[in-house]
Amino acid sequence: MNEIKENLENQEELSEDMKVLDELTSTEYKWGFVTEIESETAPKGLNEDVIRLISSKKNEPEWMTEWRLKAFRYWQKMEEPHWPNVNYPPIDYQDISYYSAPKQKPQLNSLDEVDPELLKTFEKLGIPLNEQKLLTGVAVDAVFDSVSVTTTFKETLKEKGIIFCSISEAIQEHPDLVKKYLGSVVPYTDNYFAALNSAVFSDGSFVFIPKGVRCPMELSTYFRINAQETGQFERTLIIAEESSYVSYLEGCTAPIRDNNQLHAAVVELVALDDAEIKYSTVQNWYPGDKEGKGGIYNFVTKRGACRGKNSKISWTQVETGSAITWKYPSCILQGDNSIGEFYSVAVTNNLQQADTGTKMIHLGKNTRSTIISKGISAGRSNNSYRGLVKIGKNAEGARNFTQCDSMLMSDQCGAHTFPYIEVENESAKVEHEATTSKVGADQLFYLNQRGIATEDAVNMIVNGFCKEVFNELPMEFAVEAQKLLAISLEGSVG
Amino acid sequence: MLVIKNLHANIEGKEILKGIDLEIKAGEVHAIMGPNGSGKSTLANVLAGNEGYEITGGEIIFEGKNLLELDPEDRAREGVFLAFQYPVEIPGVSNATFLKTAINEVRKYHNQPELTPKEFLDLMKEKSKILGMEEALISRSVNVGFSGGEKKRNEIFQLLMLNPKFALLDETDSGLDIDALKIVSNGVNIFKAKDKAVLVVTHYQRLLNYIQPDFVHVLYKGKIIKSGGKELALELEDKGYDWIKPELVESEIV
Numbered sequence: 001m002n003e004i005k006e007n008l009e010n011q012e013e014l015s016e017d018m019k020v021l022d023e024l025t026s027t028e029y030k031w032g033f034v035t036e037i038e039s040e041t042a043p044k045g046l047n048e049d050v051i052r053l054i055s056s057k058k059n060e061p062e063w064m065t066e067w068r069l070k071a072f073r074y075w076q077k078m079e080e081p082h083w084p085n086v087n088y089p090p091i092d093y094q095d096i097s098y099y100s101a102p103k104q105k106p107q108l109n110s111l112d113e114v115d116p117e118l119l120k121t122f123e124k125l126g127i128p129l130n131e132q133k134l135l136t137g138v139a140v141d142a143v144f145d146s147v148s149v150t151t152t153f154k155e156t157l158k159e160k161g162i163i164f165c166s167i168s169e170a171i172q173e174h175p176d177l178v179k180k181y182l183g184s185v186v187p188y189t190d191n192y193f194a195a196l197n198s199a200v201f202s203d204g205s206f207v208f209i210p211k212g213v214r215c216p217m218e219l220s221t222y223f224r225i226n227a228q229e230t231g232q233f234e235r236t237l238i239i240a241e242e243s244s245y246v247s248y249l250e251g252c253t254a255p256i257r258d259n260n261q262l263h264a265a266v267v268e269l270v271a272l273d274d275a276e277i278k279y280s281t282v283q284n285w286y287p288g289d290k291e292g293k294g295g296i297y298n299f300v301t302k303r304g305a306c307r308g309k310n311s312k313i314s315w316t317q318v319e320t321g322s323a324i325t326w327k328y329p330s331c332i333l334q335g336d337n338s339i340g341e342f343y344s345v346a347v348t349n350n351l352q353q354a355d356t357g358t359k360m361i362h363l364g365k366n367t368r369s370t371i372i373s374k375g376i377s378a379g380r381s382n383n384s385y386r387g388l389v390k391i392g393k394n395a396e397g398a399r400n401f402t403q404c405d406s407m408l409m410s411d412q413c414g415a416h417t418f419p420y421i422e423v424e425n426e427s428a429k430v431e432h433e434a435t436t437s438k439v440g441a442d443q444l445f446y447l448n449q450r451g452i453a454t455e456d457a458v459n460m461i462v463n464g465f466c467k468e469v470f471n472e473l474p475m476e477f478a479v480e481a482q483k484l485l486a487i488s489l490e491g492s493v494g
Numbered sequence: 495m496l497v498i499k500n501l502h503a504n505i506e507g508k509e510i511l512k513g514i515d516l517e518i519k520a521g522e523v524h525a526i527m528g529p530n531g532s533g534k535s536t537l538a539n540v541l542a543g544n545e546g547y548e549i550t551g552g553e554i555i556f557e558g559k560n561l562l563e564l565d566p567e568d569r570a571r572e573g574v575f576l577a578f579q580y581p582v583e584i585p586g587v588s589n590a591t592f593l594k595t596a597i598n599e600v601r602k603y604h605n606q607p608e609l610t611p612k613e614f615l616d617l618m619k620e621k622s623k624i625l626g627m628e629e630a631l632i633s634r635s636v637n638v639g640f641s642g643g644e645k646k647r648n649e650i651f652q653l654l655m656l657n658p659k660f661a662l663l664d665e666t667d668s669g670l671d672i673d674a675l676k677i678v679s680n681g682v683n684i685f686k687a688k689d690k691a692v693l694v695v696t697h698y699q700r701l702l703n704y705i706q707p708d709f710v711h712v713l714y715k716g717k718i719i720k721s722g723g724k725e726l727a728l729e730l731e732d733k734g735y736d737w738i739k740p741e742l743v744e745s746e747i748v
């Protein structure tokens with residue numbers, strides 16, 4: 001009772017400024033349109049027949065079908081986990097369709113053969129697939145519902161021996177690589193959603209950078225959920241051989257739907273000796289409306305293995321969308337002197353919930369990891385950082401630095417930090433710093449007093465707060481991320 | 495330029511300003527002095543439009559406009575500048591980004607084109623030299639890790655960059671050593687002009703040796719209890735405030 005009263009009083013205390021801003025919160029999700037396109041969608045429900053159907057639609061070899069079935073049988077024996085700090089009604093896994101594909105010719109030889117509606121969709125999303133129109137220096141794989149629509153700049157990359165294609169294509173064309181690495185970082189036994197993904201994954205990207213090659217352009221995948229009541233289960237696998245380098249970007253959006261849609265992806269990264277992988281995500285799945293209706297459940301397993309000595313994996317993520325985000329991009333630092341990095345901005349507004357963070361598992365000697373997490377909560381949302389730093393007993397000289405900052409934009413939102421530290425080697429150094437701040441009335445007044453209006457002032461303060469993370473993103477994407485942040489938080493101070 | 499009539503203001507239900515009358519003309523420098531807690535910062539904040547204060551009566555007319563009807567950002571764009579007693583820190587936002595945004599917002603308001611990057615840079619160079627600001631300070635986040643003195647210097651740097659009509663300086667001298675005080679005062683004197691006005695808030699007279707006021711007012715318990723020329727400041731320095739406090743003056747008469 002007392003709590004409720006306090007809350008009401010707090011609400012009354014909102015200054016005029018903030019009320020005006022609150023009204024502005026109604027900004028609509030701008031990527032919420034639906035593409036009218038003929039699709040082939042599997043009936044709802046999950047059983048071995050559905051898995052065989054997916055596998056046969058994709059013309060998969062027998063070993064792949066078997067792998068999926070093993071994963072499915074394992075999944076059936078598992079229980080959905082409920083330890084994250086998020087709440088949602090039970091998911092009915094039999095009420096989801098696990099495959100939806102736009103009807104089109106099975107083999108695409110050039111962009112001219114792609115359904116123009118699809119091309120238009122990606123143009124509208126700001127991702128032109130026409131190579132002439134693309135940002136030079138970015139190759140794109142576009143995934144629409146369950147299938148990869150097209151991959152650009154394939155030929156340019158091929159000259160360097162780089163493989164960048166959909167995972168379905170890789171299963172056909174490069175089965176040895178797929179067999180060797182698929183499930184080697186995230187086995188299907190890993191967790192409930194990884195097992196589900198292994199059974200039903202639809203599409204995703206495959207990247208292979210051969211020994212000694214620096215990938216000359218950013219590789220990018222754009223995921224779009226379109227169909228209703230389908231889940232999206234992408235699978236991404238990136239392999240960087242010795243002394244190679246690649247920077248990979250992923251973006252995602254979905255139409256506005258009243259029901260929740262499940263997105264359970266798995267991403268696996270493998271870096272061999274002296275290789276470096278930079279993986280950046282700008283996640284903007286539909287977050288649901290102001291009352292929390294609809295939105296994507298984003299339950300994702302992302303993990304990188306620094307297998308070789310001196311290898312490096314950096315995760316950078318800007319999470320603004322989804323009704324619920326639940327992901328911990330992690331690094332297994334196996335090789336001596338290997339480096340893991342995690343830079344994250346997670347924004348929650350209205351009734352969004354996010355439980356996100358990372359795991360840094362130090363196994364090799366002199367392994368180093370850095371974690372910079374910026375959580376921004378607005379509205380009545382809930383934002384949790386959850387991170388594990390584990391130093392194994394052979395990880396002589398391992399070091400970790402963790403900085404977790406939370407910013408509160410209202411009196412009704414929550415920010416939580418759950419750091420777990422396990423150290424089995426005495427020589428390790430683990431540092432953890434955490435701060436919580438509020439966008440202060442005094443900061444806003446200071447900027448107002450210099451002629452900057454409140455919304456711009458909020459953006460300025462929030463962007464400043466996220467700067468260390470934005471600095472890690474490739475230029476154009478940093479600009480995108482800033483805009484996205486502004487839109488997600490429009491009018492949310494209160 | 496500025497006319498304040500019978501201004502009353504509360505903070506958290508407590509009346510702090512109890513009827514202020516003040517007129518400041520273009521070209522003039524006024525000083526408001528008074529002991530701690532007398533309401534000097536309150537007056538400065540109310541003029542600048544801080545919404546933490548409630549106006550319960552009176553008027554503020556600035557260049558013919560009713561200031562009380564304007565948002566703080568519009569007051570700033572109209573030419574009211576407050577050099578804060580306690581400048582806040584904005585982590586991750588560089589001084590340069592912040593100032594560029596501010597200047598261009600003001601220009602937009604007056605239908606002027608944005609400054610080109612070169613114009614902006616030249617302006618920065620010119621003004622930072624006056625304040626003896628190192629380039630490092632300019633590229634750093636707004637006020638983050640600045641010493642007290644550097645923060646005050648940064649306020650006057652912003653004053654020169656934005657070049658408003660009316661500058662309100664709230665205890666700009668506090669925390670400054672004598673060299674810094676000279677530099678900062680010099681900045682303010684450069685700002686001074688026929689078409690500008692300055693209101694200096696301080697409780698020490700030492701700043702007024704460098705920024706010569708045309709008028710000095712004593713604020714005490716939310717009221718201006720005495721006004722005079724610059725010699726009043728010297729008198730206050732000598733004798734303190736007691737001799738003009740109304741309750742003490744009255745008790746002497748009795």
Ligand SMILES: Nc1ncnc2c1ncn2[C@@H]1O[C@H](COP(=O)(O)OP(=O)(O)O)[C@@H](O)[C@H]1O
Pocket residue numbers: 505506510528529530531532533534535536537
């Ligand atoms: N945020 C606040 N809450 C409550 N009282 C305040 C607040 N700010 C100032 N005051 C009170 O208002 C009076 C005037 O303060 P101020 O204007 O800062 O005085 P000055 O600048 O002359 O030292 C003081 O009694 C002070 O305690």
Ligand SMILES: [Mg+2]
Pocket residue numbers: 534535536579664665
């Ligand atoms: Mg004061």
